[in-house]
Amino acid sequence: MTEDRTVEDLLRTFAPQVLGLLVRRHGQFDRCEDAVQEALLAAATQWPGQGVPDNPRAWLLTVATRRLTDEWRSESARRDREVAVARREPAYAGVAPAADAEPAVPADDDTLTLLFLCCHPALPGSAQVALTLRAVGGLSTAQIARAHLVPEATMSQRIRRAKQRIEAAGARFTMPGPAERGERLTTVLRVLYLIFNEGYTASSGPDLRRAELTGEAIRLARILRGLLPDDGEVAGLLALMLLTDAHRAARVGPDGELVPLAEQDRSRWDTAAIAEGVALITEALTWSPPGPYQLQAAIAAVHAEASTAAETDWRQIVALYRLLARIAPNPMVTLNQAVAVAMVDGPRAGLALLTPLDADERTAGHHRLAAVRAHLLELAGEVGAAREAYLMAARGTTSRPEQRYLEVRAARLAGQG
Numbered sequence: 001m002t003e004d005r006t007v008e009d010l011l012r013t014f015a016p017q018v019l020g021l022l023v024r025r026h027g028q029f030d031r032c033e034d035a036v037q038e039a040l041l042a043a044a045t046q047w048p049g050q051g052v053p054d055n056p057r058a059w060l061l062t063v064a065t066r067r068l069t070d071e072w073r074s075e076s077a078r079r080d081r082e083v084a085v086a087r088r089e090p091a092y093a094g095v096a097p098a099a100d101a102e103p104a105v106p107a108d109d110d111t112l113t114l115l116f117l118c119c120h121p122a123l124p125g126s127a128q129v130a131l132t133l134r135a136v137g138g139l140s141t142a143q144i145a146r147a148h149l150v151p152e153a154t155m156s157q158r159i160r161r162a163k164q165r166i167e168a169a170g171a172r173f174t175m176p177g178p179a180e181r182g183e184r185l186t187t188v189l190r191v192l193y194l195i196f197n198e199g200y201t202a203s204s205g206p207d208l209r210r211a212e213l214t215g216e217a218i219r220l221a222r223i224l225r226g227l228l229p230d231d232g233e234v235a236g237l238l239a240l241m242l243l244t245d246a247h248r249a250a251r252v253g254p255d256g257e258l259v260p261l262a263e264q265d266r267s268r269w270d271t272a273a274i275a276e277g278v279a280l281i282t283e284a285l286t287w288s289p290p291g292p293y294q295l296q297a298a299i300a301a302v303h304a305e306a307s308t309a310a311e312t313d314w315r316q317i318v319a320l321y322r323l324l325a326r327i328a329p330n331p332m333v334t335l336n337q338a339v340a341v342a343m344v345d346g347p348r349a350g351l352a353l354l355t356p357l358d359a360d361e362r363t364a365g366h367h368r369l370a371a372v373r374a375h376l377l378e379l380a381g382e383v384g385a386a387r388e389a390y391l392m393a394a395r396g397t398t399s400r401p402e403q404r405y406l407e408v409r410a411a412r413l414a415g416q417g
Helices: 003-026 029-050 056-073 078-088 111-118 125-135 141-148 152-168 178-200 211-227 232-245 271-287 292-305 314-327 331-345 347-359 367-379 383-396 400-413
Strands: none
Touching (some): 003 029, 029 152, 111 125, 111 152, 111 178, 111 211, 125 141, 125 152, 125 178, 141 152, 178 211, 178 232, 211 232, 232 271, 271 292, 292 314, 314 331, 367 400, 383 400
16 A cells, blocks of 8 residues: 555545534534645645654644634634634633644544434435535545536535535534434435445546445444344345445456456455345345345345356346336446346347436446446347447546456457457
8 A cells, every 4th residue: 555545545534533523513514624625635735745643633633623713713703603612612622632632522433423414404315415425435526426427516516505505504413313313314325325336446546446435334334233223224235335345355356457246256255244244134134124225235145145156046136126126216226137137038138128228317328338238249249339338338437447347358359250
């Protein structure tokens, strides 16, 4: 791991913790988030040359607090705000600690509370997801925009408006009660799923995966599972993450290249994670009506329990995808369903499922649609069309490992057919 990557990992780990501490102390989510972003920028500039401080979280908290203090002092209403803060908070709260001193704050991690705050009902669903990915997941605006298939400028405006709405709603930095928590849970689960997916297959950059994101998503899902042990979808999401992440070691080759599921060395799969994931989803399905995450976890479990790719029970997977498509229709579900159908009924049947996606604005022109089509065309023996589709998919992705994989697949087909 390079020093730059170490700095990046530290910043992503501590950023939501520092933001949670500041919002707990002072409220004013919008200003606190801006202050943390300035602190992150300062760290990214200084740490690579000057070295990482002994206590990175305290350093970030100090710098962010000073940014807030400077802003307050520049405003005409500073004294009124300071009096209001002093009445709410202990005397030490507005005092920045020494750069390497352990901050005098509660020892618990506020990340999950921050997660629920970002999913405040005053925000539309898309803004909840975007803000949480930024504040809790540490994703850049560009990465969030790609995840939502919208321009970066649009996403930047959405995040800014979301922070302003949280301020206007007077949201408090506390865990919501049971009724309100249930209303926000759907978005919380979706956010954790998106954070995990960004870590499992990075949308851009030289690396296929970002283990710090998958690890954080699993950590938060475990916390959520402890908080809501009787929710089947929480159990399903955690199971899905564990079963998917179990492939991590086998999914990347020695040169960082992507290794598809069918070609992975299954002896390198994490058997402990698989056992935990299978147990979780098996138990959840015995007492909870199946939801989207439980069904996806069940599909992952079928893959995980096959000792070889040839032994995969594709008929069971097709049946699970059909149920998933009925209760949670989604173009990405259709993409995966097409592959499963092709393995049972032949590539032509799979290709037929892809046709409607060309008219869906969420997938039309998306590199994953082109990649799946290329794979099925190759299985159908249409070598020339498959090669063109692989190249189209390679041009559409900003992930270098995915791009290399697709280019290699296309090159293998050159001169055939």
